[in-house]
Amino acid sequence: MLLIECPHCGPRDETEYQYGGEAHVAYPEDPSQLSDKEWAEYLFYRNNPKGLIAERWAHAVGCRRWFNVVRDTVTYEIKAVYRIGEPKPEIGGVK
Amino acid sequence: MADLLPEHPDFLWRNPDPKSSYDAVIVGGGGHGLATAYYLAKNHGMTNIAVLERGWLAGGNMARNTTIIRSNYLWDESAAMYEHSLKLWEILPEELEYDFLFSQRGVMNLAHTLGDVRESVRRVNANKLNGIDAEWISPEQVKELCPIINIGDDIRYPVMGATYQPRAGIAKHDHVAWAFARKCDEMGVDIIQNCEVNGFVMDGDRVVGVETSRGRINAGKVGLCGAGHSSVLAELAGFRLPIQSHPLQALVSELHEPVHPTVVMSNHVHVYVSQAHKGELVMGAGVDAYNGYGQRGAFHVIEDQMAAAVELFPIFARAHVLRTWGGIVDVTLDASPIVSKTPVDQMYVNCGWGTGGFKGTPGAGYAFAHTIANDEPHPLNEPFALERFETGVLIDEHGAAAVAH
Ligand SMILES: Cc1cc2nc3c(=O)[nH]c(=O)nc-3n(C[C@H](O)[C@H](O)[C@H](O)COP(=O)(O)OP(=O)(O)OC[C@H]3O[C@@H](n4cnc5c(N)ncnc54)[C@H](O)[C@@H]3O)c2cc1C
Ligand SMILES: [Zn+2]
Secondary structure (H helix, E strand, O other): OOOOEEOOOOOEEEHHHHEEOOOOOOOOOHHHHHHHHHHHHHOOOOHHHHHHEEEEEEOOOOOEEEEEEEEEEEEOOOOEEEEEOOOOOOOOOOO | OOHHHHHHHOOOOOOOOOOOOOEEEEEEOHHHHHHHHHHHHHHHOOOOEEEEOOOOOOHHHHHHOOEOOHHHHOOOOHHHHHHHHHHHHHHHHHHOOOOOEEEEEEEEEEOOHHHHHHHHHHHHHHHHOOOOOOOOHHHHHHHHHHHOOOHHHHHHOOOOOEEOOOOOOOOOHHHHHHHHHHHHHHHOEEEOOOOOOEEEEEOOOOOEEEEEEEEEEEEEEEEOHHHHHHHHHHHHOOOOOOOEEEEEEEEEEEEOOOOOOOOOEEOOOOOEEEEOOOOOEEEEEEEEEOOOOOOHHHHHHHHHHHHEEEEOOOOHHHHOEEEEEEEEEEEOOOOEEEEEEOOOOOOOOOOOHHHHHHOOOOHHHHHHHHHHHHHOOOOOOOOOOOOOHOOOOOOOOOOOOOOOO
């Protein structure tokens, strides 16, 4: 079980959180201008690195707020936790 | 003094060094890679081919799954693919001359809510229209088929009935891989273990070879069967796949007398259980939520499935978890596989089987081999092309197919 540090509440068990997949995927600026390929990318294509990933978690049974995490998908080690709106930390190779 | 060890039993395949060039190489020596090689050789006469495996044969999901085989999927495209696969399962023990304990003991998908009941009945009707054996059975019939199940109404989610597919069942997964490997080898296919593909050799838009931990190997065609590592392979080849890799765990108990004659799956309380020939209770459930390549997950996921299992099967309260493990499953957003051409000429991809591709092993191999040999999909896998994520013609088997295993 992961021990995840909510930036608002502190360290809690993984079971308090909900996973949100890849972070920093912005809603298209002008949706009506997207081609089918671009829509497919927005809807269905997400990074799936073997290594560091920037991902979203929600503290579902705590403060209910979303935040971002950089985690290693092989060792599952959490390298950084940061709030929504803060830039992706510069850690080698994070996708 | 210790007795001399007995002779090593016959090897089932040679372990050749890679040749410098093949007509086709298949990346990944799991069930799908082996089945693809088998049908390339058998149906398309392509025997100058190799299967390249980074670890040992079937060391990925192939020998980690819970071996459930069924074809009772909702949509026509899936029903056609999985039923074709089931029909192949029915003839393969003889064709491969290997008794890998394929046992058509039936699979039940339980319904615990009114919503479940409606979805299940709908799926049974859809299955019947597609010529697939399917029945809706009452709680009493559930109990008759599987006497150890609790159909009382004093549990949180009582059993309200089930779908039942009598021709469904289980098989011994490692033996399935060995059976394919032996036949491939007999037909001249090179099975090369400890050979990791870490790059592709391109000539313009066309793939002409692979870089491996054992050197460069030229190839006329390349088929990707990397399951949980499909995204990594695609990235090496310069394209993306709509795949997320997740840990999926399973477990076994110690050996018990035969108590469980069929396979029971419950999507709602989320556990599925069968009893292996040897006697272990084999159980599994859903993926760990996060992306992961670690071949392990968290224990709370196991605890949840055990809670569900003990409520449905009170007799299991006295059993013990002997071993748990995890694989890496390649999940798509519509819970259907991708068996397709790729943006790279002469490169093909078979992936996205996620939590439920063991049952699809022969069908995937059959259709993928056709796709590779003819540079064109077989009608069975045409709907499962990468393009569906752009056209929107998804094959949404989430929930609709009971549970994805
Ligand atoms: C716990 C668990 C339970 C499951 N239960 C069921 C079930 O009950 N019923 C069902 O139908 N399905 C089930 N599945 C799903 C099923 O196991 C998979 O869908 C299926 O095995 C995937 O195809 P495969 O056998 O080819 O995969 P794998 O055996 O994973 O084969 C992929 C191979 O590619 C190799 N590879 C990866 N990268 C490279 C590289 N760069 N170079 C060379 N080789 C490489 C890997 O080492 C691996 O051996 C389950 C899976 C798991 C993990
Ligand atoms: Zn919080």
